[in-house]
Amino acid sequence: MFDNFPLWPVRASTTAGSVDALYIFLVLLSAFMSVAIFIMITIFALRYRRRAGREAEQIDGSNVLEFTWSIVPLAIFMVIFVWGARIFFLERTPPRGAAEIYVVAKQWMWKLQHEEGQREINELHVPVGRDVRMIMTSQDVIHSFYVPAFRIKQDVIPGRYTTAWFRATRPGTYHLFCAEYCGTQHSGMIGQVVVMEPAQYQAWLTGGAASGSMAANGQSMFLQLGCNTCHRFDTQGRGPDLVGLFGNKVQLEDGRTIAADENYIRESILNPSAKLVSGFKPIMPVFQGLVSEEQLTALVAYVKSLTPQASGAAGSPSLISPGKQPQEPKE
Amino acid sequence: MSDSPAPLALEHTPGLQHHFADMEQQRNASSLGMWIFLGTEIMFFGGMFLAYLVYRMWYFNEFAAGSRTLNLPIGAVNTAVLICSSLTVALSVRAAQLGKRMLLVTLLVLTILFGLVFLGVKAYEWNEKFTEHHVPGYSFHFKQESTEKPVDQGRAQIFFSLYFAMTGMHALHMIIGVGIFGVITWMAWRGRFTPEYHTPVEIAGLYWHFVDIVWIYLFPLLYLIDRRPHG
Amino acid sequence: MATAVSIAAEREHYLNKEYGIRSWLLTTDHKRIALLYLASITFFFFIGGFFALLIRLELLTPAGDLVQADTYNKLFTMHGVIMVFFFLIPAVPAVLGNFLVPLMIGARDLAFPKINLLSWYCYIAGGILVLHAMLTGGLDTGWTFYTPFSTAFSNTAVVEAGLGVFINGFSSILTGLNFIVTIHRMRAPGLTWSRLPLFLWSHYATSVIMLLGTPVIAITLVLVVLERAFHLGIFDPTRGGDPLLFQHLFWFYSHPAVYIMILPSMGVVSEIVTCFSRKRVFGYYFVAMASIGIAVIGFFVWAHHMFVAGMSLYAALIFSILSYLVAVPSAIKVFNWTATLYKGSVSFSTPMLYAFGFIGLFTMGGLTGLFLAALGIDVHVTDTYFVVAHFHYIMVGGTVMGYLGGMHYWWPKISGRLYPESWGRLAALIVFLGFNLTFFPQFILGYLGMPRRYWQYPPEFQVLNVLSTAGSTILAVGYLLPMVYFLWSMRYGKLADDNPWNAAGLEWKTTSPPPTFNFEETPVVTWEAYNYNELPALEEVRVER
Incomplete structure (x- = not known):
């Protein structure tokens, strides 16, 4: 992925595909609209350029045209709105039973902890094909958890929890950025998300020295x-x-x-x-x-x-093993 | 100045500025200008009222407890003082319309006095807050009555932060108002106003009434949140 | 040349009526105040531009090597603060608006000339505070002043800079106040609302936003200053304060503020497009109402800056749909300008080239706005270079193009001199090319995921950044050129006629430059706006140059 000149970001989550689809639609729509307007302007400007002996024809306007070019764009906009809102709904609704990662951001590092107890700094290991929900807060200023390959971003705010979720689809190492300006080393508050095959992930999980869940x-x-x-x-x-x-x-x-x-x-x-x-x-x-x-x-x-x-039935505060078993990746 | 007056301009009408066609246009422009300015003032205070609304809904307990520590009798007296000042302002506009110069000056001086009394009382109240450690900052401490629900220190500071921001901004407007009325009084003393021309008195009056009305909202919002006996 | 100067000197006008520094600093003449603003915003534009160049130079390489991280943060903050508050917001209204509003309505001055001068002093006082803050400690909060970083963590001169922006806000409020009262109360006999030039409609809409929006940012900055200086804790999360409340209050002004920046330029484009196609504008009423529509709806879309900041799903839906609504009037304007060319008599003078540039770049800026309003995409591209590119297409591609087009169009009226036409066209072309090379790559960078305000970045983003930096140097040349030849033309330019474009509008019916009180006699308007059917194109104007 570290080519010198990429033109498209890697797609590595379930939501990335739907975001890209709408994006491509919008790129095509915008290209069509811009080109149409540029061509119109060019044709009009050249066809009706100033020449001796020809005067402009005065036209006041046309209500039919005005309403057409108000309502048609509005209708297209509404399609985009609904499409974008559906993706957003997906992005904001974590599936039940997702594995949970607790994230504490501070100037200028990400501290992450898995339910199983593993702690990581500026690095997050997750298995392919498992829903992961992050519960995030900040110790100081506002940060923003951003993984371009997953197309997710969520501000991390002091004094409350915000959440985001994703399901990785492709093993690899991806950028983790802080996207909300947070001070001197804002651009140094970066890390990586390592997506692993479930078996490897399991090995990683047991290999680390976790001090209990x-x-x-x-x-x-x-x-x-x-x-x-x-x-x-x-x-x-x-x-x-x-x-x-x-x-x-x-x-x-x-x-x-x-x-x-x-x-x-x-x-x-x-x-x-x-x-x-x-x-x-x-x-x-x-x-x-x-x-x-x-x-x-x-x-x-x-x-x-x-x-x-x-x-338990007796109501004693004993715990079962809290680590949920990683699901098998679907497909 | 101009070698080519507009046809309608009455060159030597006192108080008519060169760029207006006539007195009516000038008066209309001035009063429209002041009304629009007051519109911007509503938006200015609106920002704080919004913050107040949000936090009062979230932290009602602390706001009620904070409100109960404010000095109600003194606040009420101050409200009365301001209402009296509005009365003298309204009367001064009438005096200007009738062209009674000495009455006008007297009423304007009274207005200024009321304004200064208000500010003095406000200063006394703020001083109380210092001695009670109710000024936000490191030395802030809210001593709660035992009968109350536990009061969170941070949230109580938000109440007092808003109290100081809102009353402070209001006091700043009062100070500016007293300054404006100082100038108006001086102009009245010099006999600048006539029954035909007294727009400055009118628009300064509009400003004063506005500042007054802001206080009429601030008083119940800050002092009267929850005065019921509790326990 | 010497004879030309002596002829100009014979007639008294606003420039030669009085001389000396006092006659400028204490003037109440709206035209002189416009020139005071022109000088000061040009000064700030080049300071802000200098910072922009330094930013681009730093981003030439992925490593942070040209300046320190803190310095970089101060650079982009000061670039933003200066360009937004001290250039883009006052640019068109305070220079062209101040100069033209009374001329266009046939008045002798704005309603409150002294307040107009006061507004310039507010601007200067705010500017001095901000410059002083910049020299003593700088400012590193970003132009958005987000709490709690600005109130509790930044070690820079937030209080001073905040007060500077606060005081500068009054210059906006006072200008808007003057415009609204002037347009309401001081129109010449016969100049009904339906005969107003579109420049005035757009300035009216702008003034409404200035008046209703600016006080909110003013109080918000006061609260930030009080929190920082006196520990009032209204946005402090450690006490239960809500940093998102700050963002709501901030964007309640700062989103409508982008319409303060773009609407006046839209007015300029309407004037230019009609004049250089010799036509009444297509759909006058729709273009006028689109300005008002933008101003009104523009107040209800602010939270689309906060889709990932932690707002509720349903609030996000409402702000997204409203953002699409506000795009409709902008689209209407673009279609109407295009339709105005149809069957016109189009000339390619410098102002028209800028107007073409405006329409093209604004269209692209507007269309990319549709991406950002789409919730699902906004999550990915917000706070990346996609947003940076989008608003530079609107603010630089739109506002600055419109501003420069307007400066060229009215320069003969302002200075009484003509600028060199071929240089003008060359500069317009350079600006257009340099602009696209600077900012188009940033769209791609943004979708790739490069966050904004990054001092160093992963190496795979380098090629696009190099392209952008290269474009910025071309753009700089394009901006320096007009300043040079405008200054040159003040002394050596050909003398301008009263109406060198044979344009409609009252401002062209007085002399160039106008006399101090604008008109020899109060004009009486008996014609509709843009009556180009009664004004033949001046062929010789084009041929001569």
Whole structure:
């Protein structure tokens, strides 16, 4: 791929093909329109160039023409809009069961952690054919996670999680760029995404020295910070039972009902009283400034792992092996 | 200046500028100009009102708690002072229309005094904020009452940031207004205004009323968010 | 030549009425203020252009070798700030608009001459602050001032530069205010709205945006300055503030601002195309309403700059569809200009060459806008060189082409002299070629994925970058030429007639250069706009040169 003069970016994800298709359509449409207008201008300008003895014919305009060249472009635009929106919908809707990567960006590096616990810096290893969802936040300024070969980009914002997903289709090494200007070494905040065959990936995964899965790390944080004294796994705790929380609706004290997603869990750790669960007192201490972004992602991963099946019938906070088996690549 | 006056121009009408055809055109232009300028002012304050709206929805608890610490009686008195100043402005325009010079000057001086009282009270309030550590920054500390829901320090700072930004911008407009009225008073004292020509009084009045109205919105939005007894 | 000068000196006009520095710095004559603006925006244009050349030189090689990373960041930031706020926004309105709005409506001056002068001083004060910031620490936030980088992380003179842009904003507001009041209240007898030249319609639309948009960026920058200087925390994420709120407020102005930049140039093109095809504009009413349509819809598309910034899916859909709506009036204009040529009597004078260039480059810029409004593609190309190329096609290919075309078209009226026609055509050609060579490769770079604001880049992007840099040097020559021959013509150019193009419009019915109060007598308008049926083409104008 490191040719000197490429004219087309590599296609290495499932979305890349649909983005390219619309792009090619638009290139053809634009080329046709520009050429049509250039030819018209050239013909008119030459055919009606100024000559002695010939005067311009005064024409006021034509409503028929005006409406035609308003409505026809508008109709074409609407086609492009719907087409573009469908791709966007695809890009913004991660499939269920995607493997999750937690990304913490800072000036000027990418820190990535797999669910299985492997940490990487400025490098991301993923297998071919598996849906991968990234949950990203920033420690300082706004960054943007951009992999041109996958045609995905998502700003990474301090103070909240944003997500993006992809499924790689072709093994290889691809650029990872920071696309949102972030200071001195903005252009140095680059890395690579290494797409591997599933078997190789499995070998890579087991070869690395992972210190336990993210959820397991989160669990030890959970115990260390004493969260378990209130968030017990029965109904007796002073805090809400966290089993089965993620992905479900939560009834708040002020009457609202909201969905418990990663951002909700994040906020409830940092500022517990902001969205208080109905029936509980605002007694939880504030963890803003006490946990790092990495510790926070581990806690979030742990809370997400607490599904009724995972925690067992007795409701004890034991964990099954959190590493989902990589799927076989389709096709 | 011009060796070729436009046919309609009344060369020696006092107050008529050379490029206008007549007094009516000049007056219409001036008042349209001021109305448009006030439109831009609405957009200017609008940016802060939008920020206020967003954060008040998100962080109602902190906004309510912050609002309760503001000095309500003093804020109310200041509101009354400003409303009085609007009255004197309205009366001064009337005095100018009637050509009563001394009345006009008196009312303008009163307006300036009301404006200065408002600013003085505002300064006193800001000073209170310093002693209470309610000024955003490193020394910020919001001491909450035990009966309240826990207040997040960061979000409380956002309330006070908006409080200072909004009241500060309003005070800046008041200072400019007092300056403008100083000039208008001086012009009135010199007898520049007649029943036929007093556009400056009118458009300065428009400005003053606008600044007044901004405060009429700021007062409830900042001071009266949630004054119910709680517990 | 000596006799020519003495003839010009006989008649009193706005240039020779008074002499001396005071007569310029304290003038309230809209024409002199226009020239003050002309001198100052030219100064800023060449500073901004110099930065652009340095940027292109740095990007000649993949490694960051010409300047340090911090220096590079300051270069593109200052290039953006200067070009956007101190050149593109004031260029056409403050120079050509200031000069022509009163002339075109038959007024003796703008409604508020002193405020007009004040607007220039706001511009200069803002400019001095920004230049001072540039010399003492610089600015490295990008012209977009994104928080929290600008408020909490940048180590540069954000406060000073922010205040500079803030103060400069008032120059925009005051100019827009003057235009709207003048167009409403001071039209000559008989000059109804349906007889207004399209230049005035586009300036009216521009003024509306200036008045409603600029205050929002003003307060936003004030909040950034307060956050940085006094720790007010309105956009600070560590306190729960939302950096995206800043982006919404910023783009609420800065997107309509691109229409502030392009609409006046569209007005210029309408004047030129009609004059040099000797025709009434095709679909006058549609072109006029397209300007207003752009100004109105333009206020509701700002968030299309933020599709990947973390906004909701549905908000993105709405802003995408509105972005397509705003493209329709632009398309209408292009079709109408093209149709105006039909059965005209087209001459290829310099202003017309620039107008052709404008239509071609603006068309390409507009069409690539369709790519960016398509959500799925925007995700890939936003924040890459594709966006850079797109807005340079609109801003440089559109606005600057229109501005230069207008400068050539009205130069005889402004200076009373003719510029050398063959040099003019040569420069127009060089600008067009240099422009395309500079910016077309950037579309390809962008789709390949090269992010913008990169000081160093992977080696496979080099060939296209070299092409772009080569183009930029050609472009620089193309921009220097007109400055040289305009200056030359002020002394040595042929004296211009009152109406050297035999053009329609009130500005051509007074002398060149006009007297201080524009008209000997207030004109009374009894004709429609662009009454070229009553004005035969001047063959000798073309033959002579």
